[in-house]
Amino acid sequence: xxxxxxxxxxxxxxxxxxxxxxxxxxxxxxxxxxxxxxxxxxxxxxxxxxxxxxxxxxxxxxxxxxxxxxxxxxxxxxxxxxxxxxxxxxxxxxxxxxxxxxxxxxxxxxxxxxxxxxxxxxxxxxxxxxxxxxxxxxxxxxxxxxxxxxxxxxxxxxxxxxxxxxxxxxxxxxxxxxxxxxxxxxxxxxxxxxxxxxxxxxxxxxxxxxxxxxxxxxxxxxxxxxxxxxxxxxxxxxxxxxxxxxxxxxxxxxxxxxxxxxxxxxxxxxxxxxxxxxxxxxxxxxxxxxxxxxxxxxxxxxxxxxxxxxxxxxxxxxxxxxxxxxxxxxxxxxxxxxxxxxxxxxxxxxxxxxxxxxxxxxxxxxxxxxxxxxxxxx
Amino acid sequence: xxxxxxxxxxxxxxxxxxxxxxxxxxxxxxxxxxxxxxxxxxxxxxxxxxxxxxxxxxxxxxxxxxxxxxxxxxxxxxxxxxxxxxxxxxxxxxxxxxxxxxxxxxxxxxxxxxxxxxxxxxxxxxxxxxxxxxxxxxxxxxxxxxxxxxxxxxxxxxxxxxxxxxxxxxxxxxxxxxxxxxxxxxxxxxxxxxxxxxxxxxxxxxxxxxxxxxxxxxxxxxxxxxxxxxxxxxxxxxxxxxxxxxxxxxxxxxxxxx
Numbered sequence: 111x112x113x114x115x116x117x118x119x120x121x122x123x124x125x126x127x128x129x130x131x132x133x134x135x136x137x138x139x140x141x142x143x144x145x146x147x148x149x150x151x152x153x154x155x156x157x158x159x160x161x162x163x164x165x166x167x168x169x170x171x172x173x174x175x176x177x178x179x180x181x182x183x184x185x186x187x188x189x190x191x192x193x194x195x196x197x198x199x200x201x202x203x204x205x206x207x208x209x210x211x212x213x214x215x216x217x218x219x220x221x222x223x224x225x226x227x228x229x230x231x232x233x234x235x236x237x238x239x240x241x242x243x244x245x246x247x248x249x250x251x252x253x254x255x256x257x258x259x260x261x262x263x264x265x266x267x268x269x270x271x272x273x274x275x276x277x278x279x280x281x282x283x284x285x286x287x288x289x290x291x292x293x294x295x296x297x298x299x300x301x302x303x304x305x306x307x308x309x310x311x312x313x314x315x316x317x318x319x320x321x322x323x324x325x326x327x328x329x330x331x332x333x334x335x336x337x338x339x340x341x342x343x344x345x346x347x348x349x350x351x352x353x354x355x356x357x358x359x360x361x362x363x364x365x366x367x368x369x370x371x372x373x374x375x376x377x378x379x380x381x382x383x384x385x386x387x388x389x390x391x392x393x394x395x396x397x398x399x400x401x402x403x404x405x406x407x408x409x410x411x412x413x414x415x416x417x418x419x420x421x422x423x424x425x426x427x428x429x430x431x432x433x434x435x436x437x438x439x440x441x442x443x444x445x446x447x448x449x450x451x452x453x454x455x456x457x458x459x460x461x462x463x464x465x466x467x468x469x470x471x472x473x474x475x476x477x478x479x480x481x482x483x484x485x486x487x488x
Numbered sequence: 489x490x491x492x493x494x495x496x497x498x499x500x501x502x503x504x505x506x507x508x509x510x511x512x513x514x515x516x517x518x519x520x521x522x523x524x525x526x527x528x529x530x531x532x533x534x535x536x537x538x539x540x541x542x543x544x545x546x547x548x549x550x551x552x553x554x555x556x557x558x559x560x561x562x563x564x565x566x567x568x569x570x571x572x573x574x575x576x577x578x579x580x581x582x583x584x585x586x587x588x589x590x591x592x593x594x595x596x597x598x599x600x601x602x603x604x605x606x607x608x609x610x611x612x613x614x615x616x617x618x619x620x621x622x623x624x625x626x627x628x629x630x631x632x633x634x635x636x637x638x639x640x641x642x643x644x645x646x647x648x649x650x651x652x653x654x655x656x657x658x659x660x661x662x663x664x665x666x667x668x669x670x671x672x673x674x675x676x677x678x679x680x681x682x683x684x685x686x687x688x689x690x691x692x693x694x695x696x697x698x699x700x701x702x703x704x705x706x707x708x709x710x711x712x713x714x715x716x717x718x719x720x721x722x723x724x725x726x727x728x729x730x731x732x733x734x735x736x737x738x739x740x741x742x743x744x745x746x
Contacts (some may be wrong), residue, residue, distance in 0.1 A: 437546070442582040445543050446596035446652065447570035447603070456595065460586025460635075 123182050132374040132412045133345040138288055138314050140256030144221060145189050153218040155192045159241075162209040168198040172225055183292050183318070187264035190223030194264075201231035201270065208237040208278075208471075211265075216247035219258045227266045230273040230301075238275065239474065242289055243282040251286060257314060260288035267293065269301035271325065277305045278471055280478060283313030285341060292318040299325030299354070306469045307334035308478050310485070312342035312371070319348045323385070326355040334363045335465040337485060338371035340406065345374035352385035352421075361392045364465050366458065367409025368399045368486065375411075380418040381426060388424040392417075396432035397461050399454075399487065408434075455487040493520035496691045497542075497660055502552035504534075504541045504716075511537040513716035515552070519660070522688035526702055527695045528727060529713035530735045535695045536579060538713070539664040542693075543576035544569050556660060570596075571603035573659030573690075577649035577666050584636035589648065590618060592636050593655050600656055621654035625681040642669035650681045661685075662693045667701040679704030699731035712738060 121142040122135035136142070162169060172194040197209060211226055230236055246259040269275060275295075283289050295303055309315045315338075321330045330350050338344040350359045365373035375394040396411040413430040435457050443453035462482050469475040497519040504512040511534045519525050529535050541548055544566035554561040561569060584592065597617075598608040609617060622629055625647040637645050646666050653661050663682070667675055682705050686692065694705055702710070702724065710726040711718045714735065719742045720726065730738070 436582075438582050439584055441545055441566060442578065442584070443592070443596075444566040445545075445570060445576050445578075446592070446656065447567050447600040448595055449567050449599070450565070452595070452599075453567075456587055456592075457584070460584065464586055 120182055128416070129347060129349070129376065129378075131414070132372075132376065133314075133316055133343065137255050138257055139221060139260055144256070145186050148221050149189045151220050151222075153192065153220050153222065155213065155217060155222055155224065156215055157193050157213065157224075159212045159214050160195070160210055162197065163205045163207040166200065166203055166205065167209070168200075170196045172196045172227060175225060183262065183290065184264050184294075186221075187223035187225055187262040187292070190221050190262060191225055192222045194225040194227075196227045197229070199228065199230040199234045199236050199273075201233055203231060203234035203236065205236070208239045210239045212239065212241040213261065213263070214241055214243045215245065217244040217259055217261065218247050221260050221262065223262045223264065225264045228275075229268045230270060230275055232270040233272045234270075235274045236276070237471075238277045239471070240277070240279045242279065242291065244287060244289065245284055246287055254286065257288045258286045260290065260314070263289070263291040265291075265293045267295045267303075269295065269297045269303060271298045272300040273298070274302045275304070276470060277303070278469055278474055279305065279307045279317075280474065281307065281309040281311075281315055281317060283311035283315045283342065283344075285312050288314035288316075290314075290316040290318075292320065295319070295321045295330070297321065297323045297325060297328040297330065300327045301325065302329040302331075304331040304470075305333070306465075307346075308337075308466060308469075309334065309344050309346065310337040310339070310481070311344070312339040314342070315344040317344075317346050319350075321348075321350045321359070323350070323352050323354050323357040323359075326357070328354065328357050330357075330359040332359075332361040332363070333465050333468050335462055336363065336365040336373050336375075337368075337462065337482070338366070338373045338409070339368045339486065340370045342368075342371045343373075344371075345376065347374070347376045349378040349380070350390070352379075352381045352388045352390065354385055356387045357385055357390075358388070359390045359392075362395070362465065363393070364395045364397070364461065365411060366397045366399060366462060367411050369401050369404060369406035369409055372410040372412070375413045375430070376416075377414070377428075378416045378418065379426065379428070381421050381424050383420040385421050386423045388421060388426065390424070390426045392428040394430040395461075396430070397458065398432065398434050399458065400434060401486070451487075458487040459483060493522055495519070496521040496556060497693070498553075498555040500553040500555075502541070502550070502554060504537055504548045504550050506537070506548050511716055512541065515713075515717055517711065517718055519691045519693060521659075521691055523708040524686065524692040524694060524705060526707035526710045526727060527693060527713050528697070528699075528710060528730055531697075533713045534716040535713055536664055539576055539579075539662045539693075539695055542569075542660075542662055543574060567599075570656070570658075571600055575653050575656055575658030575661045577646075577653055577661065577663045579664040579666075579668065581637045581640075581645040581649055583638045585638050587636050588633050589636050590632045593618060593652065596652075597655055617655065621651055624654050624684060625650045626677050627651050643671065643674035646670055646674065646678055647681075650678050654681065654685055657690075659690050660693065661690065662695065664695050665697065666694075667696055667698065675701065676704060699727040702727045714739060714742065
């Protein structure tokens with residue numbers, strides 16, 4: 111089935127689909143027919159900020175897509191294909207220089223797909239950096255739906271035996287723009303993937319990780335901070351499927367929801383019957399901000415952990431917390447002379463920085479910190 | 489001839505209630521500059537409420553008057569009181585994940601200094617100050633880079649309170665049951681820290697259940713708080729009397745006088 115056939119038959123996933131329960135796409139992206147209308151768009155994306163080590167990798171533009179998208183998202187991204195690369199990382203490869211698949215800058219209105227593939231050979235180690243911050247080239251109407259600009263990034267990754275991949279991803283959405291980013295990872299024996307994500311903004315963000323541990327002793331580590339500001343909606347979806355022995359996964363996602371914004375954590379952890387001795391941990395921590403005196407509704411948080419455990423000899427744990435800033439802590443800081451708004455800023459940043467502190471690249475980490483310090487918290 | 493010491497804190501007819509329960513019921517208290525006053529009292533007498541009301545914790549309905557240096561303290565926000573020189577050493581210090589002790593103190597000290605018309609401390613001076621004050625309460629320097637109070641033992645939390653007190657150099661320091669949860673050694677260290685900070689420019693309000701703390705921090709005046717009011721004031725021997733006889737005799741006396 112080709113991408114557009116799929117879309118014609120199925121349309122965008124709606125709220126009846128668990129994975130999209132809190133982010134039905136039609137209101138944001140418009141009727142699915144828009145994909146048909148825009149698939150032949152002549153808008154080109156400026157991908158010149160992308161880079162990779164000049165030696166050792168095989169990189170091709172991705173022109174022929176198989177169009178056998180197994181889900182609506184991939185089908186749409188492929189139908190709207192505007193560019194992308196296929197990267198082959200040879201076995202044993204190591205480099206200090208990352209692969210950078212960023213998308214920054216002005217983009218013409220419309221729906222655009224970027225499709226990339228990365229194959230990491232046995233024992234190779236790679237770091238992937240992605241700053242995704244497309245802004246609308248043209249007049250923006252802040253509250254208008256469907257969005258004038260939405261970018262669908264579809265990344266498919268294969269990790270061979272013992273391969274190790276780090277992904278550092280920073281997504282920013284502005285009003286009237288949407289970033290939808292799906293990463294599908296197939297993991298062979300002993301492979302490791304570590305994903306660090308900061309997603310922030312007042313537009314639409316859907317960040318989706320689908321990891322499949324096919325080989326024994328694989329590791330999947332997902333860390334993310336989502337910070338939605340007024341008018342924004344940011345949805346973090348993960349699905350880790352343990353399908354082999356002794357797999358490990360560790361997830362911690364945090365979300366900050368400013369007034370009149372909403373965040374989602376939707377995390378599926380599936381442990382198949384034969385995935386014995388799996389060790390999986392999932393945690394979702396959520397903070398709703400109040401900005402007194404603005405007359406705005408409090409931020410809204412949806413957290414939906416979903417554990418499907420079929421094997422009997424496994425260790426799986428999960429937890430979700432949500433709440434507002436602890437007034438005891440605010441008072442403690444104020445009693446030391448720190449003003450109320452500054453106390454709230456310090457506490458909110460402390461909540462957020464726990465995740466950003468894990469980002470293994472100092473330069474990106476400090477830029478992320480600076481960006482968070484500039485976020486409105488009071 | 490001795491000169492009358494100027495009054496630092498004056499509390500007149502203070503009432504405080506929370507959720508329709510009146511806890512302070514017309515409390516009067518005067519603390520001159522440079523003195524240490526102890527407040528003792530049985531459970532539920534209002535000791536902690538008094539400390540919270542003075543520091544400005546939200547959530548109380550308050551009537552009456554509290555003046556510090558003649559300024560209406562009750563009209564000020566908690567941070568404004570800190571700028572003026574009020575410091576509360578918490579009975580239950582709050583854990584603040586993600587904020588290091590050092591950064592917390594840098595924010596607090598520099599804000600307080602700027603409000604008091606002083607320039608912020610240079611980085612080197614600040615760190616020197618930090619280490620000196622930590623040494624004062626024998627707080628291991630490793631605790632300075634740890635998140636505020638997170639995973640600290642009870643004794644370490646109390647030391648951290650006195651450390652903050654030393655950093656902020658308040659004019660009125662309120663110690664809310666700082667002795668609770670301390671072993672004898674920690675109590676001595678905390679008390680020595682407090683004693684070294686005493687001078688003729690600042691005052692201490694030491695709230696405690698037990699006379700033991702007052703063996704180490706010798707008060708100028710001991711007040712007994714009962715049912716939300718100061719019912720008796722005296723010198724240190726009053727604390728000894730309470731330790732040996734308990735509070736009931738005093739309750740009976742107060743009743744018969746009323």
